Amino acid sequence: MGERARQALPSVLSVLLSLVVCWLLIALTRDADGFTTATAAYLQMLWGGIGDWPTFLGGSPVAVLTRPIGEAAMKAALLTLTGLSVAVAFKVGLFNIGAQGQMLLGALAAAVVGSHVELPALLHIPAALLGAALAGAAWAGIAAALRLYRGVHEVISTIMLNWVALRLVDNWLVVGPLRGVAQAGASITGTAEIHASAALPRLLGDVSRLNLGFPLAMLAAVAVWLWLERTRTGFETRAVGLGDEAARAAGIPVARRAGLAMALAGALAGSAGAVLVLGTEGRYPGTLGAPYGFDGIAISLIGNNHPLGVALAALFFGAIRAGGTRMQLLDVHKSFPELIQGLALLFVAGRLIWLSVLRRRRAPAPVLSAPTAPTPEAPHA
Amino acid sequence: MLEIVTRLLFATLDAAPALVFAALGAVLSERAGVVAVGIEGMMRVGAFCAAVAALTVPTPLAVVGGMLAGAALAAVHAYLCIRWRSDQVVSGIALNLVALAGGTFLLETHYGPNGTPPIQQLTAWDWPALSSVPLLGALSGHAAPTYLALALPFLLQALLTRTPLGLRLRAVGDKPHAVATLGLSVPALRWGAVVGGGLLAGLGGAVLSTTVLDRFEQHTPAGLGFMALAAMVFGRWTPLGAFLAAAFFAFGNALRIGLASSAPGLLELVPQGVLLALPYVLTLLVLTLQGQRSRAPAALGVPYEQESR
Secondary structure (H helix, E strand, O other): OOHEEEEEEEEEEEEHHHHHHHHHHHHHOOOEEEOHHHHHHHHHHHHHOOOOOHHHHHOOOOOOHHHHHHHHHHHHHHHHHHHHHHHHHOOOOOOOHHHHHHHHHHHHHHHHHHHHOOOOHHHHHHHHHHHHHHHHHHHHHHHHHHHHHHHHHHHHHHHHHHHHHHHHHHHHHOOOOOOOOOOOOOOOOOOOOHHHOOOOOOOOEEEEEEEEOHHHHHHHHHHHHHHHHHHHHHHHHHHHOOOHHHHHOOOOOOOHHHHHHHHHHEEEEEEEEHHHHHHHOOOOOOOOOOOHHHHHHHHHHOOOHHHHHHHHHHHHHHHHHHHHHHHHHHHOOOOOOHHHHHHHHHHHHHHHHHHHHHHHHHHOOOOOOOOOOOOOOOOOO | OHHHHHHHHHHHHHHHHHHHHHHHHHHHHHHOOOOOOOOHHHHHHHHHHHHHOOOOOOOOHHHHHHHHHHHHHHHHHHHHHHOOOOOOOOOOOOHHHHHHHHHHHHHHHOOOOOHHHHHHHHOOEEEEHHHHHHHHHHHEEEEHHHHHHHHHHHHHHHHHHHOOHHHHHHHHHHHHHHHOOOOOOOHHHHHHHHHHHHHHHHHHHHHHHHHHOOOOOOOOOOOOOHHHHHHHHHHHOOOHHHHHHHHHHHHHHHHHHHHHHHOOHHHOOHHHHHHHHHHHHHHHHHHHHHHHOOOOOOOOOOOOOOOOO
């Protein structure tokens, strides 16, 4: 088994275990036919995520494939971007719990640039994306500055900043100064509709909501990976994350690397907001609701904080979460995949348990009296 | 005027207990060195289990059930963080996600999407002798949690600062190795603090569904756990400080609600959203001003390893 695979094993096992536990949960909360219902619900989740292949092969139009895939890709794009946001911060040794707030501000910036500025499409989309990235970066920059100059732990500051962003945006800006003007007596909630020139183009036309956001997110994952692995600043960023004392001794500008990485994290989360607004919502809705920023924490950790792992985890959870809507056919709440994701994160958190279990399995059959088997109290992993 | 202040105090005393209990739970856990990001999830299971239990057993007993549920979730946190030295923030966030989605799932399968059926609320106690006195009248007419929330902070403060056990709990959050050299068990002390914190957070959640509301409602506790964290930080990680911060936040909230109905003109000058953001902004400000001198326990978030150092 390669080193890469060994690193990924706890995550894979965690996801599988979570799938099994949640399957049992459906089965055991039903009075009759629990196991059949649970299996049927899982199948619906699958078809809702990767396309309804049985009906397609039975002669249905191609939309039964493209629609679910489009939904999955849309969710995967958002999860990838917020997951990358958390992962980049981890690489420099910071825990970005603030992806949610950064995403909210990015979404708001994209909605404002999309509706208040008039530009040709070729410029409008980049401008809106840039605005969102800058807004997210600025919000994350507050946490970075507090950490670097005042020693405030970023876990606390980003939690607080999430709530400040939520309250200011949802309870003030969107219902107050930035509220869209109702047209022809129709009352609308949220900001004004964005111009068509700012909307991310749909890649498959009307048969799917798959839009430019998905390839952009995948591109971002590859770009972040190349940056971390192949460039000097990326290497220095990882060095700071592995040990800032050693990095400082080696002449790396620790504060600048940390600040830059946190700003990049904010920019990625902000872009997620832009993809949401420019791709599917069309404006900043009355309340954004979707906690993709918090999901990013789960995606990043399940993806082992590796940019490509993040993309993989996001694809998987994007698919099953898109499939969640179809579970309602069997009276399972559409947020059920979030439970799968949460439990998977919980199991990933117990990483040392997995490593200890795996080590025990690999070790030769223990001799009862021999004290050589490594005890879980002193792992050297 | 006095009448208005009395009404405000009454509203504060009615709404504050959940926040106070959760904040005290967070303080207890973090003073022993274990990060309490999972408070929100513990409140949610506490609220859910209390509401479900109250459908069949008397409400006071159901509240105890909610506390135990919060403690059970805290025990998972303790097992992962203390026994397996998992990242405490990750574990806490995972518990929040599980509690959020799990609560929604169980609610949907058993009681429909909106909430559990209504339950018997905890009875409010009237003190006829007090209710006619201005200001003090605000003390009358609350359920038991309110009075407990007024006493518990002092008891916990005394426990932490005046007893050997409190000294050990604080030491285990600042210098666990020093505690170990005394022959005391660091894991046992931390387990106690985390599970105790879970009991309090579960109580906070149970209070939400048995006094503030009369059911478990889908979004409970809607971020109150994070506000409890803010109160803990604002109160410099002490029980009394957290209590005062929580009371201050609750009073501010009562004031905001009061103003929204009685003086809507004032709210056009200062929008609601800005007021709602204020607790978090103030907490950030306090942290910024304190800077390095912040009173966070020294070993907060650091898993304890006997062999390290």
